[in-house]
Amino acid sequence: MFWKKKKEEVEEPEVDLSIEDVRQVIMEAASDLPLAISLRSLVNDDYSIDFSLLKSKIKGVPSQPFYMSKETFEVFEAPEQAKLLDDVQRAVDQFVKEKDELPVIPGDPHRKISYFMIKDYLHGTPQETTYLSKHDNLVTHRRPIN
Structure with missing residues (x-):
């Protein structure tokens, strides 16, 4: 019988990003998103930004959390x-x-x-x-x- 191998989760490297860097990445992502997808899909319930959806743009995960308004899409550190x-x-x-x-x-x-x-x-x-x-x-x- 054949067994499927579990894919190993690759740990993404931490990336030091400023709040301006994050704002720029969000702006780029907004222009790349299909019309049917809202920027709200990047925001978790606790207002933290889901960077797993932005991996291709930042090549890792931020070393600190960032938060985004679901209504105005402004980015914050708190x-x-x-x-x-x-x-x-x-x-x-x-x-x-x-x-x-x-x-x-x-x-x-x-x-x-x-x-x-x-x-x-x-x-x-x-x-x-x-x-x-x-x-x-x-x-x-x-x-x-x-």
Whole structure:
């Protein structure tokens, strides 16, 4: 009788990547993905990035974990930031859907999000300031340059 050999798992080498390196790899992966596949498929439930899907681009596994927002696809070094952006983005989307207006502080040139306006859609008030981008109304932690 013939027996199948088990394939040995090859341990991938650790690769030192900066957060900018990871952002670049994600951008490249986004342009290579078929239309039916979302970048969300790269994000685990705990917001960590599944680098097994990016092996061909980075030739190993990162020496440290990175995390990505499922709503805005921004990359972070801490899962709390990714979760914050997702929570705020969902709150903003719900607010816009119901009120048909943007929840930004009136007159703010940087489009700072008003947590007061979206308080009914959040589970607490975030401590970090967030902004709404002008081009696609996505939440970001980066203050826009005017």
